[in-house]
Amino acid sequence: MSTPTALRPTDLRGVRDAVLDSAGPLAIAGAGTAAWAGDLHPVDAVLDTTGLTGVIAHNPGDMTVSAYAGTPLRELNETLAAHGQRVALDAARVARGATIGGLIATADAGPAALARGSMRDLVIGATVVLADGTVARSGGHVIKNVAGYDLAKLLHGSYGTLGVLVEVVLRLHPVPKQTATLALDCPLAEAAGRAAPVLDGPYEPVAVEWRSHSSGDGSGPAATEAGRLLVRIEATPDALGARARRLLRALGSGATEAGAQEWAAHAERVRGRPEQAVLRLGARPSTLPGLLAALPGAATDAAALTLGVGTGVATAALPASAEDVVAAHHAVHAAGGTSVLRDRPAGLGAPAWGPPPSALRVFKAVKTALDPEARLGPGRFDPWI
Amino acid sequence: MALDKTIHSAFARATGPENVIDDPVRCRAYECDGLTGYRVVPDLVLLPRDAAAVAAAVRVCAEHGVAFVARGAGTGLSGGALPVADGVVISLSRLRRILEIDPVNRRAVIEPGVTNLEITAAAAPHGLYYAPDPSSQQVCTIGGNVAENSGGAHCLKYGFTTNHVLATEVVLPDGSIVTFGGDSPEQAGPDLRGVFVGSEGTLGITTKITVRLLPTPETVRTLLADFPSIGAAGDVVSDIVAAGIVPAAVEMMDTLAIEAAEQAVHAGYTVGVAAALVVELDGPVEECEVQFDQVKRICDRHGCTRLHIAGSAEERAAIWRGRKAAFAAVGRISPDYFVQDGVVPRTRLGEVLDRIAAMGKAAGLRVANVFHAGDGNLHPLVLYNAAAGETERAERLSAQIAELCVELGGSLSGEHGIGTDKACSMPKMFSRDDLAVMQRVRDAFDPDGLCNPGKVLPTPRLCGERPGPYRPHPLEEAGVIERL
Known part of the structure; x- marks a missing residue:
C-alpha cells in the first residue's frame, strides 16, 4: 500500500483545491490527539488541517469569534483570554492541542458540558468544503439565528465523513472571575445520591463529575469502589465564598474545597492509558452508574472511569480486548444508551460502534447526498457505513 | 385539483x-x-x-x-x-400527553401538542422548569417550538430550543419513525437532532420530544431603567457584557413601543422617554445580588433618568406585561403593522436603529422598536394603514429592514423562522451554493419534496425565476395568495 498524499492547505481556496485536485478516498486529520471511531480504510490522500490556523475575526463586544478549524482550542483561548473571554469547552484533549474542527467532528466535550453544552451548542456558523469541492456556509456571526439549516450541527459528530470544516464561528463566554472546586470521596454507587442535592438545587454548578481514583495502571483500588465527586462553580469574587460554603453544606459530610488540579486528574482518566480501550458513552444519568459498573473489567484496578452525573456522559477506560468492547457496546445499547470507541491500542480490532440507531437510515441518506462517491473518512463508521 | x-x-x-x-x-x-x-x-x-x-x-x-x-x-x-x-x-393538536416527568434525571417526555407553559406547570411541583420561553408560551406548542427552534426573552442566558431538546421522535416524509438524539447529549454520529430542530417542519414531523428541565432559579431580580437616548441604553448593555455578566434577559423598547404598551396595559413605563431597558438577572442569591448592584451602577453611569426595581413578583410581572404587550399594543396606535425579526451583531444596534429610522422616514412610515438587546435580535414593528393604501410600502420597508440586518453581518431571522415570509430573501444571506447544499440535505430527508414544500428555501415558483429581493410574486399577482 502506497503512502497517502499529504495535503496541507492554509486557506479556504487551498482546501477546495486540495479536495478537487485529489481523487479517491480522502481522510481529514487534525492535531491527531485522538484515534476516535472506526479505523480508517486505506486512503489516497490525507488532508491535514493544522495549516488552517488563526483567528479570522474576534468581536469582543458581540462575544463571537471566527477562526480557522485547524486552530488548537488551547491557543484560541489564550488569545481570547486577553479580552476576558473564552470558548467554554474543557474537553480532556484540549490540553493536548486538539483543534476546534477536530473537537466538532468528534463531538467531544468536557465536564463543563453540564452548563455550556458541547461544541454543537457553541458553534454559530461554519464554512465547509464538500467532497465535490462545493463551498457551503451556514449560520453566521450572530448567536441568535434560525435562518436555514444548521450545517455545523451536521458536521458535529461526523468524524470527517461529510465535509471539511474550514472556518468556524463560535459563541464566547466570559472567563469566570473565580472558580471553586469542591470534592467528596465516595464509590461510584454513591455518586448520584451525593450529587443529587447539588443538581436539584439552585447552585448553578458548571460541572458535576465523578472519577475513579484508579488511574488504570493496576496500582489502586477497583475503579468502581473508590473515587471522587467533583463540583465546580464559577463566581464573582464577592459571591464565591458564600456560594462555596452553601455547596459544601449541600454535599454533606466529607466534602472539602479542593484545587483546580482535580480536573487535570479527571482529564487523565478521560484520556485513558495507551494499553486501554477507552469508550465514551451516554445514557440516562440514573442508569449510568449501574451500567458502568457492569462493563467488562470496570470493577477492577485496571480500569478508569468518569461519570458526568448530571449529563449522563461517561468514559470507561477498560483493559482492552475486542470481545469486551463488543460486550460493552451491547450493554450500553440494551440500556438505551450509545457508545463509541475512542483511543485504544493499535490493532485491537474492536468495532468502534455498537448496534445502529434508528436514525442510521437518515445519516446514510445525508452521506449519499453530500458525499455520493463516499470519498471522505472511509471506515470511520464501520460497520454502519 | x-x-x-x-x-x-x-x-x-x-x-x-x-x-x-x-x-x-x-x-x-x-x-x-x-x-x-x-x-x-x-x-x-x-x-x-x-x-x-x-x-x-x-x-x-x-x-x-x-x-x-x-x-x-x-x-x-x-x-x-x-x-x-x-x-x-x-x-398535532391532539397529541397532547405529558408522557413522563422524570425529576431524578430532570427531563420531561411530551407529545408535540403540549404547550410550552404546560411543561413548566407539570415540572413545577418538582422545583423544575422548562427554560425556553417564547412570548406565546401560553398557547404555542412544543412541537412548533422544535420546528422553529424557538427562543424567548431568556435565551441570552439559557439558549434556544435546540439546547434543551435531548431527543425527538420523528415521522419522516416516507412515513417511517426514527429517533434523533437520545437519553444523553452523546449521540452516535452526526447531530441529526440539531439539524431537525429549527428545520421548520420541512424534514419530518416530531411526535415525541424529550426536553431537559432546569431547577427553578432561587432568585430573580428585575429592573426597568429609562434613558434619554437609545445610544445610552445600548452603552449600558455593552458595559454589562464587558463586566462579564450574563443576564437572564435584556430587553429594550423605544418611545413608540413604550407609548403603545403603556396605553394598553398601564405597566408603569414612562411615556415619552427615548428608551427603556428591562434587565433581569437570576441564579444563586449571592451571585445575583452582587451582579444586580453592578448593573444598577452601570445604569446610573449612563444617565439613567429613572430606575424602577421590581420589589415583588407582581411588580416583576407588570414590567414583563408591558414588554410582552408591546406587539399587540401597537394595534392601538396603528391600524396595521408588520413584525420583523432580524438580528444584528449586538455592537451594531445603534447603527441599525439609526438606519431603520431613516428608512422609515423615507418611506413615510413609523417604526416602533422592541428588541432583545442582549443578543441583537430586533423586532421592528412597521406601522401602516392598509385602508390608506400603505401596505405595499410597509411590506417593502419590512423586507428591507430584514435585509439590512444581513448587510450588517446579521441574520434574516432570530426566532420567527424563514417560513414563507422570508424564503425569497434567503439569497441575500446565503450564496447559491449554500442554498444548494441545504437543498441536498432536505432531499436526503424528503426526496419527493412533500414535506412542507415552498418553505425556508427560495423556489422559482414563489420567488420568480431569479431569486432575489422581494417583489410581488406571480401567485400573488394572480390573486392565488395574498399578503395583507
Whole structure:
C-alpha cells in the first residue's frame, strides 16, 4: 500500500483545491490527539488541517469569534483570554492541542458540558468544503439565528465523513472571575445520591463529575469502589465564598474545597492509558452508574472511569480486548444508551460502534447526498457505513 | 385539483374518519398561521391522535404524492404552517400527553401538542422548569417550538430550543419513525437532532420530544431603567457584557413601543422617554445580588433618568406585561403593522436603529422598536394603514429592514423562522451554493419534496425565476395568495 498524499492547505481556496485536485478516498486529520471511531480504510490522500490556523475575526463586544478549524482550542483561548473571554469547552484533549474542527467532528466535550453544552451548542456558523469541492456556509456571526439549516450541527459528530470544516464561528463566554472546586470521596454507587442535592438545587454548578481514583495502571483500588465527586462553580469574587460554603453544606459530610488540579486528574482518566480501550458513552444519568459498573473489567484496578452525573456522559477506560468492547457496546445499547470507541491500542480490532440507531437510515441518506462517491473518512463508521 | 375519493378514504382509514376535516368552511380555520397575510385553504385537515396515526397519514401522502404541512398551535409568525394547495394539514393538536416527568434525571417526555407553559406547570411541583420561553408560551406548542427552534426573552442566558431538546421522535416524509438524539447529549454520529430542530417542519414531523428541565432559579431580580437616548441604553448593555455578566434577559423598547404598551396595559413605563431597558438577572442569591448592584451602577453611569426595581413578583410581572404587550399594543396606535425579526451583531444596534429610522422616514412610515438587546435580535414593528393604501410600502420597508440586518453581518431571522415570509430573501444571506447544499440535505430527508414544500428555501415558483429581493410574486399577482 502506497503512502497517502499529504495535503496541507492554509486557506479556504487551498482546501477546495486540495479536495478537487485529489481523487479517491480522502481522510481529514487534525492535531491527531485522538484515534476516535472506526479505523480508517486505506486512503489516497490525507488532508491535514493544522495549516488552517488563526483567528479570522474576534468581536469582543458581540462575544463571537471566527477562526480557522485547524486552530488548537488551547491557543484560541489564550488569545481570547486577553479580552476576558473564552470558548467554554474543557474537553480532556484540549490540553493536548486538539483543534476546534477536530473537537466538532468528534463531538467531544468536557465536564463543563453540564452548563455550556458541547461544541454543537457553541458553534454559530461554519464554512465547509464538500467532497465535490462545493463551498457551503451556514449560520453566521450572530448567536441568535434560525435562518436555514444548521450545517455545523451536521458536521458535529461526523468524524470527517461529510465535509471539511474550514472556518468556524463560535459563541464566547466570559472567563469566570473565580472558580471553586469542591470534592467528596465516595464509590461510584454513591455518586448520584451525593450529587443529587447539588443538581436539584439552585447552585448553578458548571460541572458535576465523578472519577475513579484508579488511574488504570493496576496500582489502586477497583475503579468502581473508590473515587471522587467533583463540583465546580464559577463566581464573582464577592459571591464565591458564600456560594462555596452553601455547596459544601449541600454535599454533606466529607466534602472539602479542593484545587483546580482535580480536573487535570479527571482529564487523565478521560484520556485513558495507551494499553486501554477507552469508550465514551451516554445514557440516562440514573442508569449510568449501574451500567458502568457492569462493563467488562470496570470493577477492577485496571480500569478508569468518569461519570458526568448530571449529563449522563461517561468514559470507561477498560483493559482492552475486542470481545469486551463488543460486550460493552451491547450493554450500553440494551440500556438505551450509545457508545463509541475512542483511543485504544493499535490493532485491537474492536468495532468502534455498537448496534445502529434508528436514525442510521437518515445519516446514510445525508452521506449519499453530500458525499455520493463516499470519498471522505472511509471506515470511520464501520460497520454502519 | 382536489384530492380524489380514493385518497380521501385512505386518509380516513389512516387517522379514523372522525379525525378528518373536509368541510371547506372548517378547513378555512387552518388557512394561515400567525402571519395572516398568506392564506391557502387546505383540501383536508387531519387530526391524528397518536404517532402511529401521524405515520399512517404521512404514508398515505407518500404513496399518493400529496404534500403535507404539520401544524401546532398556529402561532408562528413566518408562515411556516401555511397550507399547500391540494395538500393536507396534519394538526398535532391532539397529541397532547405529558408522557413522563422524570425529576431524578430532570427531563420531561411530551407529545408535540403540549404547550410550552404546560411543561413548566407539570415540572413545577418538582422545583423544575422548562427554560425556553417564547412570548406565546401560553398557547404555542412544543412541537412548533422544535420546528422553529424557538427562543424567548431568556435565551441570552439559557439558549434556544435546540439546547434543551435531548431527543425527538420523528415521522419522516416516507412515513417511517426514527429517533434523533437520545437519553444523553452523546449521540452516535452526526447531530441529526440539531439539524431537525429549527428545520421548520420541512424534514419530518416530531411526535415525541424529550426536553431537559432546569431547577427553578432561587432568585430573580428585575429592573426597568429609562434613558434619554437609545445610544445610552445600548452603552449600558455593552458595559454589562464587558463586566462579564450574563443576564437572564435584556430587553429594550423605544418611545413608540413604550407609548403603545403603556396605553394598553398601564405597566408603569414612562411615556415619552427615548428608551427603556428591562434587565433581569437570576441564579444563586449571592451571585445575583452582587451582579444586580453592578448593573444598577452601570445604569446610573449612563444617565439613567429613572430606575424602577421590581420589589415583588407582581411588580416583576407588570414590567414583563408591558414588554410582552408591546406587539399587540401597537394595534392601538396603528391600524396595521408588520413584525420583523432580524438580528444584528449586538455592537451594531445603534447603527441599525439609526438606519431603520431613516428608512422609515423615507418611506413615510413609523417604526416602533422592541428588541432583545442582549443578543441583537430586533423586532421592528412597521406601522401602516392598509385602508390608506400603505401596505405595499410597509411590506417593502419590512423586507428591507430584514435585509439590512444581513448587510450588517446579521441574520434574516432570530426566532420567527424563514417560513414563507422570508424564503425569497434567503439569497441575500446565503450564496447559491449554500442554498444548494441545504437543498441536498432536505432531499436526503424528503426526496419527493412533500414535506412542507415552498418553505425556508427560495423556489422559482414563489420567488420568480431569479431569486432575489422581494417583489410581488406571480401567485400573488394572480390573486392565488395574498399578503395583507
